[in-house]
Amino acid sequence: MSNTRPVWLLIVSRAAAALLGGYAFSYAATAFLARVLPMPAVDAVIVASLPSFAFYTCAFLWAFASRDALRAWWPAALAVPLAAVGFWPQLWSL
Amino acid sequence: MLMIGAVVFAYVGMLALCLGLERHYKQVWGRAPAPWLRVALRSAGWSALAISLWVSGVAWGWAMGPVAWFGGISLAGFGVAMLLPYWPRAMVWLAAALPLWGVLLAV
Amino acid sequence: MKNTFTQSMAWLHTWAGLIFGWLLFAIFATGTLAVFDSEIDNWMRPEVRSHDLTQLQAAQRGLAYLTQHAPGASNWNISLPDARSPGLQVASGERRRGGGTALDPHTGEPIEVRETAGGSFFFRFHFTLNLPRNWGIFVVGALAIVMLVGLVSGIVIHKKIFKEFFTFRPGKGQRSWLDFHNASAVLLLPFHLMITYTGLVIFLLIYMPAAVDALFEGDNQAYYKAQGEQRLLTPRAALKQPAALVDLAPVLASAQERLGAISSIGISNPGTAAARIEVRPTLGYRIALSKGQAMVFDGVSGELLRDVPDMRPAVLTQRVMAGLHFAQFGGYPMRWLYFVCALVSTAMIGTGLVLFCVKRRRKYASASVSAQRWYKVAESFNVAFVAGLMLACAGLLWANRLLPVELAQRANWEVKAFFAVWLLSLLHAGLRPAQRAWAEQLGLAAVLCIGLPVLGALTAQHDPAHRVLEATSVVLGGLLAYAAWRCVAPREEKPARKRATVAVEGQ
Structure with missing residues (x-):
């Protein structure tokens, strides 16, 4: 962690990246999977949702393992394109 | 009865795997095991765990069996780890439960 | 990179483990009791006789x-x-x-049955912490994620998983706490992972509505309809x-x-x-x-x-995972397996919490006053969330038999008694030196557990169906008594460490 900012701020930032960014990432990844899985929608819902907590755990760990506090937010950034695929029909109709 | 057997085999398996580690063998017997003995203990351990899985499957059915097996070997391993520092010899003698179970099953 | 990765995981494991471990201990402890919720229910309703x-x-x-x-x-x-x-x-x-x-x-x-919170209190507390239901399940869900994080980061920082598979060295202070924490975590790792993950799967679509949002516009009814209901x-x-x-x-x-x-x-x-x-x-x-x-x-x-519907493979998978958590299958042998595994899980979290303080005892003994104050807070919380919670659980059973049967809102008073005992234990832990607080609360919990059969015999007609629960309570009470005794018994540690302990206690 860099020394320019107070330590507590960095910790809060990482914790937020882990909890909120991690949720955003796992939410988007689940929506993405549900959309692209080649199976009936009813099954896709469950097959995509079951691993979602593993996604969350990985993003959570990433937020604390990444080299600097900015990189901790990568999963949250990745959520945007994933969500765009997951929700493309809804986006299309806007 | 078969359910008990699954746990007994799990215990014997974990015990053999534990004794197959040099440090723990020394803890019990005060000397290092011969290399062949270590290999034998380890293979016996894995075989006992495999038999435990099979007995579990027969006792519980093949849906619940693996669940019970995982629980059984975990607790057996934990039991071995807890007994080892306090009563190392008793831990080994507990393996006598296996022949005892065999006799009871045959009767 | 490797080194800093391990270090950051160790930092995360330590602090997330401490802050969230307190509530996780409560969730695991009450979950363990909830394995026998019906049996506890029966004990708390002695008017319902077995037949x-x-x-x-x-x-x-x-x-x-x-x-x-x-x-x-x-x-x-x-x-x-x-x-x-x-x-x-x-x-x-x-x-x-x-x-x-x-x-x-x-x-x-009709028979007159006392109003009681029942064993189902432990069940509800286990997944809501007695908060309003929807708040509760989200808080517990977030804690479950932290538990998963703790498990994974724990594996990362534990470098000798296989070499120290069976290692437990008692009587060596910090070393022993770490050994026990590691052994209980590693040997039951499949159980810890299974119980935490499947706990999340129970409320799968509440926690993670993304797929239903994407494919069914967030309409749960439409989704269940498509399932063929x-x-x-x-x-x-x-x-x-x-x-x-x-x-x-x-x-x-x-x-x-x-x-x-x-x-x-x-x-x-x-x-x-x-x-x-x-x-x-x-x-x-x-x-x-x-x-x-x-x-x-x-x-x-x-x-x-x-007829009962056949489930689609995907639905079946989800139901099997939820079922693995509920542990309703396989009858009493399976219930006992779950109970003992869950006890070890609870002990794993408890020893992790204790380890945090044991590890820092010497360091904080010579630290600044404010740092010492924080250390004392952590220690008090440890006592109250571990020993105090067990005391409160036993207290609930005692309240069930001691409160007058005709009391209005009786179930609420039992729950109030549970939280009152818990709060008092926190107060007590704050006032007493840590070691004494541990011993006294564990000791009292042991007395309550061991005294349960006596209480049962004095306050209700004997029912043979309650014997197993009372015997189990006595065994658990014995373990608590042993733990309490170990807190006050002279330690086999080196004098230097002993002095550090005294220094912390004497502050």
């Missing part, structure tokens, strides 16, 4: 009572006694499940036509043959030609969670209208 009547006999007593006392009701419900619970309950009207009137299965007469329509015309109810015996027998023990029978529109009999299995005739499933029979002809 050896069959489910059919009990059902007919219930039916006779409802026919006499609620002939015009649109719905009847009969909760049947089963292997775990001897209670027979009937209810009528819209409130179909749970509650209702308790009956003596021998005579079919269909409702049986009530024939309106037949509602006005009076008709006698079919004999329950063959209906119950065919349901039992298919599903095993029955948990309850619902009868809609009794006394009319539109009558339906819904027979619901006890959870756990298979691994997959069978909540909400039922066989539906025609109430006049006794013909089977709807």
